[in-house]
Amino acid sequence: xxxxxxxxxxxxxxxxxxxxxxxxxxxxxxxxxxxxxxxxxxxxxxxxxxxxxxxxxxxxxxxxxxxxxxxxxxxxxxxxxxxxxxxxxxxxxxxxxxxxxxxxxxxxxxxxxxxxxxxxxxxxxxxxxxxxxxxxxxxxxxxxxxxxxxxxxxxxxxxxxxxxxxxxxxxxxxxxxxxxxxxxxxxxxxxxxxxxxxxxxxxxxxxxxxxxxxxxxxxxxxxxxxxxxxxxxxxxxxxxxxxxxxxxxxxxxxxxxxxxxxxxxxxxxxxxxxxxxxxxxxxxxxxxxxxxxxxxxxxxxxxxxxxxxxxxxxxxxxxxxxxxxxxxxxxxxxxxxxx
Amino acid sequence: xxxxxxxxxxxxxxxxxxxxxxxxxxxxxxxxxxxxxxxxxxxxxxxxxxxxxxxxxxxxxxxxxxxxxxxxxxxxxxxxxxxxxxxxxxxxxxxxxxxxxxxxxxxxxxxxxxxxxxxxxxxxxxxxxxxxxxxxxxxxxxxxxxxxxxxxxxxxxxxxxxxxxxxxxxxxxxxxxxxxxxxxxxxxxxxxxxxxxxxxxxxxxxxxxxxxxxxxxxxxxxxxxxxxxxxxxxxxxxxxxxxxxxxxxxxxxxxxxxxxxxxxxxxxxxxxxxxxxxxxxxxxxxxxxxxxxxxxxxxxxxxxxxxxxxxxxxxxxxxxxxxxxxxxxxxxxxxxxxx
Numbered sequence: 224x225x226x227x228x229x230x231x232x233x234x235x236x237x238x239x240x241x242x243x244x245x246x247x248x249x250x251x252x253x254x255x256x257x258x259x260x261x262x263x264x265x266x267x268x269x270x271x272x273x274x275x276x277x278x279x280x281x282x283x284x285x286x287x288x289x290x291x292x293x294x295x296x297x298x299x300x301x302x303x304x305x306x307x308x309x310x311x312x313x314x315x316x317x318x319x320x321x322x323x324x325x326x327x328x329x330x331x332x333x334x335x336x337x338x339x340x341x342x343x344x345x346x347x348x349x350x351x352x353x354x355x356x357x358x359x360x361x362x363x364x365x366x367x368x369x370x371x372x373x374x375x376x377x378x379x380x381x382x383x384x385x386x387x388x389x390x391x392x393x394x395x396x397x398x399x400x401x402x403x404x405x406x407x408x409x410x411x412x413x414x415x416x417x418x419x420x421x422x423x424x425x426x427x428x429x430x431x432x433x434x435x436x437x438x439x440x441x442x443x444x445x446x447x448x449x450x451x452x453x454x455x456x457x458x459x460x461x462x463x464x465x466x467x468x469x470x471x472x473x474x475x476x477x478x479x480x481x482x483x484x485x486x487x488x489x490x491x492x493x494x495x496x497x498x499x500x501x502x503x504x505x506x507x508x509x510x511x512x513x514x515x516x517x518x519x520x521x522x523x524x525x526x527x528x529x530x531x532x533x534x535x536x537x538x539x540x541x542x543x544x545x546x547x548x549x550x551x552x553x554x555x556x557x558x559x560x561x562x
Numbered sequence: 563x564x565x566x567x568x569x570x571x572x573x574x575x576x577x578x579x580x581x582x583x584x585x586x587x588x589x590x591x592x593x594x595x596x597x598x599x600x601x602x603x604x605x606x607x608x609x610x611x612x613x614x615x616x617x618x619x620x621x622x623x624x625x626x627x628x629x630x631x632x633x634x635x636x637x638x639x640x641x642x643x644x645x646x647x648x649x650x651x652x653x654x655x656x657x658x659x660x661x662x663x664x665x666x667x668x669x670x671x672x673x674x675x676x677x678x679x680x681x682x683x684x685x686x687x688x689x690x691x692x693x694x695x696x697x698x699x700x701x702x703x704x705x706x707x708x709x710x711x712x713x714x715x716x717x718x719x720x721x722x723x724x725x726x727x728x729x730x731x732x733x734x735x736x737x738x739x740x741x742x743x744x745x746x747x748x749x750x751x752x753x754x755x756x757x758x759x760x761x762x763x764x765x766x767x768x769x770x771x772x773x774x775x776x777x778x779x780x781x782x783x784x785x786x787x788x789x790x791x792x793x794x795x796x797x798x799x800x801x802x803x804x805x806x807x808x809x810x811x812x813x814x815x816x817x818x819x820x821x822x823x824x825x826x827x828x829x830x831x832x833x834x835x836x837x838x839x840x841x842x843x844x845x846x847x848x849x850x851x852x853x854x855x856x857x858x859x860x861x862x863x864x865x866x867x868x869x870x871x872x873x874x875x876x877x878x879x880x881x882x883x884x885x886x887x888x889x890x891x892x893x894x895x896x897x898x899x900x901x
Contacts, residue, residue, distance in 0.1 A: 226691045231642060232666045234692045275883055303570060304751060312651040313877035314671040318754055322888040327571045327751035329679060330875070330890070332653040332671040340668060344683065351690035352565045353573045412643060412666035415657055536669070538652035544614055549661040551669070 227350075230444030232437070233411040239561040240349035241401035243297070243356070246290030247514030248283050249506075250365065250391030252498075256491045261514035262392075263290045269366065269391050277311060280364035280393075284309070284320035287393035287513075288360060295397045299324040302397070303354035306341035308332050309362050309505050310389075311371060316362050326358070335430075335459050336413065337361040338394060338509040339532025339553035343410035345398045346555070355399060362393035363504030372423075372539055385425040387461045387487060387503035388496075394509030396517075405520040409556040411441035415536065417549040423537060427464025427487075427500055429548035430533040434460060435471040437552040438479075438531060445556075449482050453525045456516070457552070458508025458532040459487040461501035486511035508532050520559055527558040566689075569783030571776070572750045578900040579688035580740040582636070582695070585629030586853030587622050588845075589704065589730030591837075595830045600853035601731075602629045608705065608730055616650060619703035619732075623648070623659035626732035626852075627699060634736045638663040641736070642693035645680035647671050648701045648844050649728075650710060655701050665697070674769075674798050675752065676700040677733060677848040678871025678892035682749035684737045685894070694738060701732035702843030711762075711878055724764040726800045726842035729829060733848030735856075744859040748895040750780035754875065756888040762876060766803025766826075766839055768887035769872040773799060774810040776891040777818075777870060784895075788821050792864045795855070796891070797847025797871040798826040800840035825850035847871050859898055866897040 227234050247262045254265035264286065271282040284307070292298065305324075308331035309316035321328055333340040341359035348354040366376055368389040374380040398407060416436050420429040434457050442448060449455060460468055465485040472479045486508045487501035512530050519525040531554040537546070566573050586601050593604035603625065610621040623646070631637065644663075647670035648655035660667055672679040680698035687693045705715055707728040713719040737746060755775050759768040773796050781787060788794060799807055804824040811818045825847045826840035851869050858864040870893040876885070 226694075228642060228691070228693055231639075277879060277883070300570075303567060308671060310652075311877070312879065313649075313673065313875065315875070315877050315880055318875035318888050318890070319880070319885070322754040322756045325753045327753050328890060329683070329751065330671040330673075332647060332669040334652065334669075344668070347686060347690060347692055351686060351692075352567070353686055353690075354567055355565070412668065414664045414666050415661040417661045536652065536654070536657035538650070538654050540616060540651065541654055541658070544616070546658070549657050551657070551667060 230440060232440045233409060233444035235409045236346055236350040236407060238350045239406040239408050240346045240398040241403060242405045243397045243399045243401060244291045244295035245513040245517040246287040246395040247510040248287045248393045249510055253390060253392055253490060256496060258490055258515045261518045276364055276367040277315060280316040280362055280367050281319040283393040284316055284360060284362045287395040291395040291397045299326055302326045302356055302358055304329060304348050304357040306331055306344045307360035308337040310334060310368055333551060334534030334536050335503060335505050336532035336534030336551050336553050337505045338512060339530060339555050342396060342407060342555045343553055346407040346410060349398045356397060358395055358397045360395040361505040361509045363389050363506035365389045365391045368504060382499055383424045384499055385463050386499045387426060387501055388498035389504035390490060390502045390507040392506030392510035394513030396513060404559050405557050406561050407555055408558050408562050409445060411437055411554040413437040413552040415549045415551050417547055419547045421547050423542045425463060426503060426535040427461040428467055429535050430460055430550040431464040431467035431471060433550035433552040434468050434531055434533050437554050441554050449479050452482055452527050452529050454528040455479060455483050456528060456530055457485045459503040460485045460533055461487040461503060462493060463500045523559060530555050530557060569779060571779045572748060572783035574748045575685055575689040575746060577689045578745040578747050579685045579737040580742060581744045582736045582738045582740060583630045583634035584852035584856040585626040585734040586849040587626045587732045588849055592729060592731055592829060595835060597829055597854045600857045615703055615706040616654060619655040619701055619706050620658040622732040623655055623699060623701045626734040630734040630736050638665055641665045641695050641697055643668060643687050643696040645670055645683045646699035647676040649673060649707055672890060673873030673875050674842060674844050675871035675873030675890050675892050676844045677851060678869060678894050681735060681746060681894045682892055685746040685749060688737045695736060697734055697736045699734040700844040700848045702728050702845035704728045704730045707843060721838055722763045723838055724802050725838045726765060726826060726840055727837035728843040729841045729846040731845030731849035733852030735852060743898050744896050745900050746894055747897050747901050748784060750776055750893040752776040752891040754888045754890050756886055758886045760886050762881045764802060765842060765874040766800040767806055768874050769799055769889040770803040770806035770810060772889035772891040773807050773870055773872050776893050780893050788818050791821055791866050791868050793867040794818060794822050795867060795869055796824045798842040799824045799872055800826040800842060801832060802839045862898060869894050869896060
C-alpha cells in the first residue's frame with residue numbers, strides 16, 4: 224500500500240475498481256432529448272406516483288439503485304457502502320431513498336459535482352479493500368429544485384438566457400473488483416473556487432473556473448494532455464460555462480475543443496427543448512455518465528474519458544445575503560482498460 | 563493491501579492514521595458548561611463579528627481549521643484533503659469556510675453524525691495512501707440552526723422537555739502518518755435506520771435505534787465487548803436518547819452503563835443551563851471529541867474510545883410532509899495505541 228497520490232489533488236488507483244453496472248432513470252423531458260435511448264427507464268409521470276416532488280425524487284433514486292443492482296446481479300446485502308447526495312435541503316432524496324436497504328451509507332453534499340465525488344470515494348473504498356462492493360449515486364428533480372431554489376412552479380417565472388434547466392434524473396454506479404471493465408483509474412479532488420460571480424441564474428459562469436482548476440490539476444498531476452482522453456466531459460456547465468471553460472484553457476495555450484463536451488448541452492436539444500443554456504443539477508452529469516457514457520464505454524466507442532462533476536455551492540440564503548457563488552469540480556478518469 | 567473490512571459495516575485500519583492535532587471552538591453557552599476548559603477558544607460574541615448567523619458559523623469553522631493547523635504546525639498547502647459538513651441548507655458553513663484555502667474538499671452531509679463520517683473518510687484516505695494529511699471538520703450554531711429548523715430567535719418559542727439545544731461549536735481533526743498517537747484504529751459505517759418517530763422535538767428517540775444498530779454491529783464485526791473500551795460515547799442523543807439506547811442494549815442482555823456517555827449530556831450542565839434534554843448538532847460531538855476527549859486521550863486518562871456520531875436525517879420539509887425521521891450513526895475507534 225503505497226502513496227497513490229499524485230501532485231496535490233490527484234489519486235491513481237493501483238487496483239482500478241471496475242464498474243459492475245450502472246442505472247440511469249430520467250423524467251419526461253429527458254425522454255424527449257437526444258440521449259433518451261440510453262436511459263434504463265424514463266417516465267412521463269414525473270411524480271413517480273408519490274405525493275410530493277421530494278418523495279418523487281427519492282423514489283427515482285431508489286429505482287436507479289434497484290436498476291443498477293439488478294443489472295449487476297446483486298442484492299442490498301451485497302453492497303458494503305453507498306455514497307450519495309442530492310440538492311435538496313438536508314439531502315433528503317438520498318437518505319430517504321436508502322432507509323429501507325440496510326446498506327452502510329455515506330451522505331455527501333457536493334451540489335452538482337456529487338456524482339464525481341461519490342464515484343471517487345467509492346473507488347477509494349473498493350481500491351483500498353475497505354469494501355468489496357460500493358455504490359455511487361445522485362439525483363435531481365426539476366420540480367423539487369425549482370421550488371426550493373427559485374419559484375413555485377405555478378408562479379411561471381421568466382428565465383434569463385443564461386439560466387439552466389434542472390434535469391429530472393438519478394444515476395447509480397456500482398463498483399467492485401472484476402477483470403472486466405470499464406475501470407475507474409484515477410480521480411482528481413477539487414478545491415472550492417470562487418471568482419466572485421453573484422448571478423444565481425448564471426451558474427455556468429460560477430462553475431467554469433472550478434472545472435478549469437481541476438482539469439488543469441489533473442493533467443499536470445498525471446503528466447497528461449487533453450488528447451490522452453477520447454472525451455473530457457463536464458457535468459453541467461451548460462452553453463455559457465462551456466464556452467468560458469474553453470476560453471480559460473485557450474488563455475493557457477491549451478486547446479480542449481477537440482475532446483471536450485458538457486453533459487448539460489448533450490442531454491437536451493438546446494434549439495428545440497426551451498432549456499436556455501442547457502441542463503443542470505446533480506442528476507445531469509449523473510444520468511449522462513450512467514446512461515450514454517457507460518453505453519459508449521461498453522460498446523468501445525469511447526475508451527478513456529475524464530468525467531468532471533461541477534457543483535455550485537450556493538444556497539438561496541447566500542444569494543439573499545449578497546454572497547458570491549463558490550464552486551467545486553471533481554474529476555474521475557474512466558477507461559475500458561486499466562491504466 | 564488486503565481486505566480491511568470486517569463483517570459488513572466495519573473497517574480495521576492497518577496503518578492506523580494518527581491524529582496530528584485537533585481544534586475546538588465554542589460559543590458563549592459552551593464556555594459556561596462543564597467542558598469549557600477543553601476548548602481551544604470560546605467567544606462571548608457568537609456573531610464572530612460577522613453580519614449573519616450563517617456567516618458566523620462559517621467563520622467559526624475557519625477558526626477551528628486554523629487552530630488545528632497551527633497546533634499541527636501545518637499550512638493549508640500541507641492538507642491534501644478536507645472532509646466537512648454541517649446542518650445548514652446546502653452545507654454552506656463548510657464550503658464558504660474553505661473557499662480561500664485551496665484545500666481539496668469533500669463536502670459531506672450526515673447531519674449530526676458528520677464528524678464521525680468525516681473522521682472515517684479522512685482515516686480511509688490517509689490509511690490507503692490516497693492523501694498524506696487529511697482533515698475532518700463539522701460545525702453547528704444555535705442561532706443559524708434555530709431559525710432554519712424551528713423558529714426565528716425573536717419569536718421566543720416554547721421548547722418541549724425532550725427538545726435539545728443546538729451547540730454553537732466547530733471541531734477539526736487533522737490526520738496523518740506518525741508514530742505518536744492518538745490513532746484512528748477502526749470505523750463502523752452506519753446504515754439509515756427509521757423506527758417511525760415523527761416528533762422533530764425528540765430527536766434523541768429517532769437517533770437511539772441508529773446508535774444501537776451501529777454500536778452492536780461494531781462489537782459483533784470486531785468481536786469486542788463494551789468493556790474493551792474506556793468509553794463509548796454518542797454524539798448527541800441527549801438525556802432521552804441516552805436512556806433509550808441503554809434500554810435497547812439491556813433488552814439484548816448487554817450492559818453499556820459502565821462505559822457509556824453522551825456528548826449532549828456532557829457539554830452542558832443539564833440542571834442549570836436550561837437546555838432541556840441536552841446538547842445537539844454537528845458541533846456537539848465534534849467539539850467534545852476535539853476538545854475534552856482529545857485532551858483526555860493525550861493525558862492518557864482515556865486510552866481507547868468509541869466515538870459514535872449520531873445524525874437525524876430529517877428536514878423541516880419532511881416533517882411538514884408527515885414523514886418519520888430516518889437516522890444514521892457512524893462510529894470510530896480511537897486509541898492511544900495502535901490496535
